[in-house]
Amino acid sequence: MRFETLLFKEIVILPELFLGISLVYLVLHCTFLAIQKNYPLIQRSILNLGILVLFFLCYLLLNDGLEVLELSSLNNTLINDYVSFSSKLVIGSLSIFCLLMIQPYIINQKINQFEYILLILFAVLGLFLLCSSNDLLTAYLAIELQSLAFYVLAAFKKNSTFSVDAGIKYFILGAFSSSLFLFGASLLYGITGTINFEEFKDLFLYFSSENLSHMTFFNVDIIKFALIFILISLFFKLAVAPFHTWAPDVYEGSPTASTFFFAVVPKLAIFVLLLRIFYYSFYGFFDSWRYFIVIAVVLSIIVGSFGGLEQRKLKSLLVYSSISHMGYALIAFNAGTFESIQMLFCYLIIYSFSGLCIWSIFLLTRLKTNYLQKHNKDLTDLVLLGKSNYMLAIFFTTVLFSVAGFPPMIGFLVKISVFLTAIESSMFFVALVSILCSVIGTFYYIRLIKIVYFEKVLVGKLYYPITKQSAILISLLFFFLLFLFVNPTLLYLFSYKFSLLVSTSI
Amino acid sequence: MSGVQIPLSLKKMIINILFYLFSTILLLSSFMVIFVQNSIYSVLFLVLSFISSAGILFLLKCEFLALMFIVIYVGAIAVLFLFVIMMLDLKTTSLIKDTLKYFPFGTLIGGVFLSEILLVVDETFKSNPYSNSLLSNFHLNWIDKIDTFTEIQAIGQVVYTQYVLQFLIAGNVLLLATVAAVVLTINTDKASDKKQIIFKQLSRNYKNVLII
Numbered sequence: 206m207r208f209e210t211l212l213f214k215e216i217v218i219l220p221e222l223f224l225g226i227s228l229v230y231l232v233l234h235c236t237f238l239a240i241q242k243n244y245p246l247i248q249r250s251i252l253n254l255g256i257l258v259l260f261f262l263c264y265l266l267l268n269d270g271l272e273v274l275e276l277s278s279l280n281n282t283l284i285n286d287y288v289s290f291s292s293k294l295v296i297g298s299l300s301i302f303c304l305l306m307i308q309p310y311i312i313n314q315k316i317n318q319f320e321y322i323l324l325i326l327f328a329v330l331g332l333f334l335l336c337s338s339n340d341l342l343t344a345y346l347a348i349e350l351q352s353l354a355f356y357v358l359a360a361f362k363k364n365s366t367f368s369v370d371a372g373i374k375y376f377i378l379g380a381f382s383s384s385l386f387l388f389g390a391s392l393l394y395g396i397t398g399t400i401n402f403e404e405f406k407d408l409f410l411y412f413s414s415e416n417l418s419h420m421t422f423f424n425v426d427i428i429k430f431a432l433i434f435i436l437i438s439l440f441f442k443l444a445v446a447p448f449h450t451w452a453p454d455v456y457e458g459s460p461t462a463s464t465f466f467f468a469v470v471p472k473l474a475i476f477v478l479l480l481r482i483f484y485y486s487f488y489g490f491f492d493s494w495r496y497f498i499v500i501a502v503v504l505s506i507i508v509g510s511f512g513g514l515e516q517r518k519l520k521s522l523l524v525y526s527s528i529s530h531m532g533y534a535l536i537a538f539n540a541g542t543f544e545s546i547q548m549l550f551c552y553l554i555i556y557s558f559s560g561l562c563i564w565s566i567f568l569l570t571r572l573k574t575n576y577l578q579k580h581n582k583d584l585t586d587l588v589l590l591g592k593s594n595y596m597l598a599i600f601f602t603t604v605l606f607s608v609a610g611f612p613p614m615i616g617f618l619v620k621i622s623v624f625l626t627a628i629e630s631s632m633f634f635v636a637l638v639s640i641l642c643s644v645i646g647t648f649y650y651i652r653l654i655k656i657v658y659f660e661k662v663l664v665g666k667l668y669y670p671i672t673k674q675s676a677i678l679i680s681l682l683f684f685f686l687l688f689l690f691v692n693p694t695l696l697y698l699f700s701y702k703f704s705l706l707v708s709t710s711i
Numbered sequence: 712m713s714g715v716q717i718p719l720s721l722k723k724m725i726i727n728i729l730f731y732l733f734s735t736i737l738l739l740s741s742f743m744v745i746f747v748q749n750s751i752y753s754v755l756f757l758v759l760s761f762i763s764s765a766g767i768l769f770l771l772k773c774e775f776l777a778l779m780f781i782v783i784y785v786g787a788i789a790v791l792f793l794f795v796i797m798m799l800d801l802k803t804t805s806l807i808k809d810t811l812k813y814f815p816f817g818t819l820i821g822g823v824f825l826s827e828i829l830l831v832v833d834e835t836f837k838s839n840p841y842s843n844s845l846l847s848n849f850h851l852n853w854i855d856k857i858d859t860f861t862e863i864q865a866i867g868q869v870v871y872t873q874y875v876l877q878f879l880i881a882g883n884v885l886l887l888a889t890v891a892a893v894v895l896t897i898n899t900d901k902a903s904d905k906k907q908i909i910f911k912q913l914s915r916n917y918k919n920v921l922i923i
Contacts, residue, residue: 350884353891354891357891363895426834
């Protein structure tokens with residue numbers, strides 16, 4: 206009798222294995238470097254090492270090409286299909302961009318510990334595992350890995366009260382929502398005796414709202430109950446409206462580089478998990494869980510649009526914007542058709558990349574004032590950016606227009622397709638409310654543009670010059686978004702195969 | 712097996728009595744954790760609730776988990792809690808006002824949720840045929856009759872084979888926790904380094920303590 210732990214057929218987790226092993230190596234390497242005499246500053250080298258690791262990770266992912274096989278490995282606890290492959294690819298490239306853009310911030314703010322990059326890499330490992338997890342246990346562990354890293358990233362500036370406060374808040378609410386997830390998962394296990402998504406699918410594939418009443422061996426209500434708990438816990442992680450109250454405080458208080466990371470990167474992975482649970486495993490219960498999502502959608506769009514009007518800080522404005530965007534993404538999630546899933550991924554990808562662009566500009570406009578450590582921008586800190594840095598202002602304006610959903614931009618295309626999916630699945634009320642609120646939400650984007658260009662002041666603010674690397678990157682991002690407007694077919698092709706995930710269940 | 716053979720019905724009765732005893736202690740002590748004003752007492756009640764749940768786990772033949780409860784929760788975490796609470800020197804005032812303020816709303820929400828959970832769980836898990844007799848907590852594990860494993864053996868057999876990836880992820884979580892703890896506590900700043908200066912410490916007496 207032989208027990209093999211890792212076989213060749215488990216080659217599909219090679220990228221994750223690579224990341225995990227290189228994390229251990231990085232810990233050793235940096236520890237030995239950092240305890241040398243004089244405590245040398247290794248933040249720049251560790252940053253570049255982290256980028257290198259992520260680059261190799263993406264390369265390994267692209268290189269093996271195993272996603273066509275749809276292998277599920279390690280006793281069916283991991284699945285490696287197209288959804289996990291491409292969401293991992295997006296997450297990997299987002300985090301590479303993220304690491305590249307936070308480099309000046311880390312050096313300016315004197316975040317000297319090398320662990321900052323390690324924590325980000327840990328979070329990326331958690332997100333990767335989350336994307337390909339195929340049972341509740343793996344998903345839970347991956348969520349924990351990712352969010353534990355985020356708590357520490359939020360509390361990283363130990364001498365700032367705001368940062369520590371944000372970390373504690375994030376930790377307590379994250380632990381609370383994880384416990385809800387565990388409660389729902391244990392109920393599911395108690396009823397069905399399995400935690401595997403594929404087995405859930407086999408059990409409940411032929412359920413529909415008509416034949417639910419014929420189930421005699423157990424009460425179906427308890428499954429809805431468990432599903433709602435899981436839904437609430439994942440909504441906590443996404444900061445969707447009734448569960449969003451932690452988000453403005455945490456995002457405001459934590460260091461900007463951390464906020465950048467957890468505002469942009471993790472949403473896609475959590476949506477992949479939501480898809481796997483609710484579309485792949487429990488599609489039969491579609492009619493019962495979609496009402497709860499409708500409530501969350503309407504609330505979060507309203508909160509995101511009206512809450513943002515009051516904000517004076519750029520960070521919290523972006524938080525409210527992200528809350529309303531999660532609402533729009535959930536509209537597509539809620540519609541339940543092939544197109545809606547495709548549009549969900551289009552929307553999330555565009556949301557992530559334009560978020561990347563806005564946050565990068567936010568990090569790059571560093572004020573020449575005497576309080577160097579302050580990086581919590583008021584809206585007025587961007588006044589007359591159009592005069593002092595012309596190109597950056599143009600980039601900023603264009604991306605804001607795209608996020609707000611103005612017609613020529615890619616943001617408009619994805620937003621209108623989300624509304625179309627809502628109308629196609631007869632959610633007229635939701636579509637009406639969200640379109641109206643989207644108009645209201647446009648106000649604060651336009652106010653930003655007004656501050657950048659048309660403010661009636663004689664003296665604007667001055668900024669430090671941008672490094673060549675950041676300038677190239679931000680232009681690349683900007684032209685990528687422009688290119689997607691010229692040729693959106695690329696995006697639609699990329700996201701079309703996502704919708705095939707649910708082809709077995711719909 | 713040697714010695715006195717305990718009759719089966721007596722055995723079941725003892726198990727039942729022990730189960731009700733432990734669960735009563737567990738419920739009461741968990742209530743006390745919330746309602747007691749002094750936080751040290753509260754942690755001690757937490758320890759009591761851990762111990763009684765370990766007892767229940769023993770009755771359910773989960774020896775390993777029960778021992779882990781005692782070793783980890785009682786031995787490490789609760790003691791750490793006690794340590795922190797004693798160091799923090801918390802004041803126990805103005806709790807009643809807050810309790811009264813939030814009591815009606817909290818009870819409403821909690822009551823609604825509790826009744827829903829009880830309702831739905833009660834409807835689902837009622838397949839125990841002994842549920843009305845004294846034997847309700849007894850079940851015959853047929854696998855035990857054929858082949859006996861200790862629980863740790865059973866866990867060990869799946870952890871390193873079936874759930875090897877989950878085991879590795881858990882290891883990664885631990886590594887992350889270690890790194891995080893080091894980050895949040897280490898102080899590389901040399902100026903504010905709290906070094907022990909033995910001479911200063913020895914030459915300290917009660918007269919010059921208050922002079923700064």
